[in-house]
Amino acid sequence: MHRDAATTVFMIPELAECILYQLGQLNAWRQLFVIQRVNSTFQSIIQTSPDLRRTMHLEQPDARRTHVTKFSEAVDIYKRFFFNIEDLLYPFWTNTRPIGRGTPSAAIAVSMNISLYWSEESPGVMISDPPAEAMDRTTPIERNESWRNLLVPYHPEHALELHCCGYDVMARFGGKYTLGDLADEAIRAGKAHLGGLGRVMYYGQD
Structure with missing residues (x-):
């Protein structure tokens, strides 16, 4: 079955995670709760990614964070x-x-x-x-x-x-x-x- 470029990208978990992370950084992090219901792939990526879960305010900030926020x-x-x-x-x-x-x-x-x-x-x-x-x-x-x-x-x-x-x-x-x-x-x-x-x-x- 032919897949378009977008579908191919989202089939690669690492790339899909990066795209979803960028979405979460654009003041649209609440949409990640909706997106994880789209299919089991998105659900798995979101639920197993500490970065995405932090973006969704479900986990505490990384304790190794060295950036000091002004x-x-x-x-x-x-x-x-x-x-x-x-x-x-x-x-x-x-x-x-x-x-x-x-x-x-x-x-x-x-x-x-x-x-x-x-x-x-x-x-x-x-x-x-x-x-x-x-x-x-x-x-x-x-x-x-x-x-x-x-x-x-x-x-x-x-x-x-x-x-x-x-x-x-x-x-x-x-x-x-x-x-x-x-x-x-x-x-x-x-x-x-x-x-x-x-x-x-x-x-x-x-």
């Missing part, structure tokens, strides 16, 4: 990571920012906040309410699904802190910290926040 690079890495999983964290939205840049206590802060819906109650008066289904055990962040096993990127040379609803809920988490761990912290803080949240009113101009 602070600004690490900030961008975390921004891209949380941007790519924002649908999994609903009703929270994330904001990744540096704090204390250029100081000994510099850190990267991942802030998680619950989205509020704004509506106009009367001219010049805006009212905000959390989503009706927030923290009712049906939202994406509360589901017990496989994404909870994903590892949060870890760059030990830069401190990483989690802030939720205005509070520092976990300072400086480490290399084995999963997205499920982060979600549990956010849910706990989010429920406490919603429990004491009254309707927020904004008075603007007519």
Whole structure:
């Protein structure tokens, strides 16, 4: 049977792994979870490749890694990571920012906040309410699904802190910290926040 060039390339595991690795480096690493379901060859390549599994945030970084990530690079890495999983964290939205840049206590802060819906109650008066289904055990962040096993990127040379609803809920988490761990912290803080949240009113101009 005649095979085209692309098929021939993907029949060679080493070449297929290189191509899939490049895909994972292009902010499309979540697609690797879909691709591994295409056939047994892709599944085997992905499941047995430490590099691909690291790209998919399923394994810790290589302990032999000698490259030191610059602070600004690490900030961008975390921004891209949380941007790519924002649908999994609903009703929270994330904001990744540096704090204390250029100081000994510099850190990267991942802030998680619950989205509020704004509506106009009367001219010049805006009212905000959390989503009706927030923290009712049906939202994406509360589901017990496989994404909870994903590892949060870890760059030990830069401190990483989690802030939720205005509070520092976990300072400086480490290399084995999963997205499920982060979600549990956010849910706990989010429920406490919603429990004491009254309707927020904004008075603007007519």
